[in-house]
Amino acid sequence: MNHLKFNNPVIKGFYPDPSICKVGDTYYLACSSFQFFPGVPLFESKDLINWEPIGHALTRPSQIMLEKVNSSGGVFAPTIRHNNGRFYMTTTNDTTRQNFIVWTDDIYGEWSEPIFIEQGGIDPDLYFEGDRVFFMSNGSDEDGRGVILQCEIDIATGNMLTPSHPLWKGTGGRYLESPHMYKINDWYYLMAAEGGTEFGHMITYARSKLLHGPFEAYPHNPVLTNRNLGGYEIQAIGHGDLIQDGEGNWWIFHLGFRQIGQWIPFHHLGREVFLAPVTFHEDGWFTAGHDGTTRREFETDRIGEHVVQQEKKLYTFGNTKRDLEWVYLRHPRLENYKLQEDQLTLTGTAVTLDQADTPTFLAIRQREFNAVITSVVALSGSGEAGITLYMDESHHYDLAIRKRNDQLEAVLRLNIGDIKHVQSVVAIEADQAAKLRIESSPVQYSFSIEVNGQTIPLGTAQTKYLSSEVAGGFTGVVIGLYAVGEDTVADFTKFACEYL
Known part of the structure; x- marks a missing residue:
């Protein structure tokens, strides 16, 4: 049989905390979204390698409170499951400290209003067995040590039918989280993440013959981690979810990130979706990845030779959909947005x-x-509009045009923590459209403006100051088109993001 090579990540950019389920011959995947809206992006795939966005689970303000939430607050890690013809998604609003469930019978349509669960913690999981539903999340025991908690719930109301029961305390790594329960053959497997979602991240698991334990840890934990691959591009492997394909093979989808250089341990693209093969052995334990690590490239005979990994290189207004790939900060005032085939009009x-x-x-x-x-960008009014490379409200690089005393000017502003620095200002002719241009490399952004066929450089900035290692938090850089000023209207045309 021919071997197929596939490259990681299989979903690129800020799409953390993947969870997956399978219905018929189609796989569905959900990710976390934090302060961005709509919440919980959804994808589908037929082959595990190529993923298409299909919508979001949280599309109405009534489903999720995001009003003025801090960056990296809001929607934490989801779990997506399918049972008796219905999809369920459970997640945490970490700002309000509430776990909840939404459901739909049509994954391409709207999801329900939230059903809240009293059990606390984050990274909730759902496990269905017959007519019973079990809810898991992380928590603490009486000594303050991390533990995975489980209760039985009424899926229709969210009511807890049993008290929270401690299942497993992990292997001793910090920040025990991301529980997922599976029944495979005669064993219950409980998988989790430990070490924190940074360079020490790892996936561990335990098993039991009984749903409520006791759970025995895999003797060779962690089952998957890149924590000892110093200098390797892919780091922070953790937070995984198991899936079995149509041929009976097992896989693990998990998050990771790509650092910007071999010896430059910063990442700014966010935590992304990675895939690694899983092998069950005769003793019932499973192993994962390449000797317990996730690699940039895997060669496997588990995927059909007809599968070709597609890679989209160009993103424009015309070949993207606003409700699938574009996001707002918190709850938008939609009357301020008008998107046509090749024009976006923003009212500041x-x-x-x-x-x-x-x-x-x-x-x-x-x-x-x-x-x-x-x-x-064409601007009217006294404000400004442009492109921002946005990590959070304290860390973003803005390339914009603005009005100052009836003079139009281009400006490059660097925002790094408490430092708000105007790097350069260039006067341009009033009432003139300007072409903004940003060139990105792993370690640097370069900014320029084109007017009258002339390119004017405005400066450069290092990518690492937009990284999670500098900014903190759990998100990644997004390319934002924005307008500021109550009398400001900006027309964006010929938008293109081309990957080289």
Whole structure:
């Protein structure tokens, strides 16, 4: 049989905390979204390698409170499951400290209003067995040590039918989280993440013959981690979910990130979706990846030779859909947005990018290190509009045009923590459309503006200052088109993000 090579990540850019289920011959995957809206992006695939966005689970403000939530607050890790013809998604609003479930009978349509669960913690999981439903999340025991908790719930109301029961305390790594329960053959497997979602991240698991334990840890934990691959591009492997394909093979989908250089341990594209093969052995234990690690490339005979890994290189207004690939900050005022085939018109407000609020802002995730991002911007009013490389309200690089005393000027502003620095300002002719251009490499962004056929450089900035290692938090850089100013209207045309 021919071997297929596939490359990781299989979903690129800021799509953390993947969870997966299978219905018929189709796989469905959900990711976390934090302060961005709509919440919990959804994907589908026929082959585990190529994934298409199909929507979001949280599309209405009534489903999720995001009003002025801090960056990296809001929607934490989801679990997606399918049972008796119905999809269920459970997640945490970490800002309100509430776990909840939404459901749908049509994954391409709307999901239900939230059903809240009293058990606390984060990273909730659902396990169905017959007519019973069990809910798991992380928590603490009486000594303050991390533990996975389980209760039985009424799936229709969210009511707890049993008290929370401690299942497993992990292997001793910090931040025990991401529980997922599976019944495979005669064993219950409980998989989790430990070590924190940084360079020490790892996937561990335990098993039991009984649903409520006691659970015995896999003797060679962690089953999957890159924590000892110093200098390797892919790091922070953890937070996994198992899936069996149509041929009976097992796989694990999990998060990881790509650091910007071999000896430059920073990442700014966010945590992404990775895939590794899983092998069950005669003794009932399973192993994963390449000697317990996830590699950039896997060669396998488990995927049909007809499968070709597709890679989209160009993103424009015309070949993307606003409700699938573009996101807002928190709950948008939709009357301020008008997107046509090749034009986006934004109406500004007084809210700026520096506030934990809802500026006029529409963004798409940065998916690769090497890119060229361009858009023509025409401005009316006294405010500003442009392209922002946005990590959070304290860490973003803004390339914009603005009005100052009836003079139009281009500006490059670097926002790094408490430092708000205007790198350069260039006057341009009033009432003139300008083409903004950003060139991205793993370690640097370069900014310029094109007017009258002339390219004017405005400066450079290092990518690492937009990384999670500097900014903190759990998100990644998004490419935002924005407008600020109550009398400001901006037309964006010929937007393109081309990956090299």
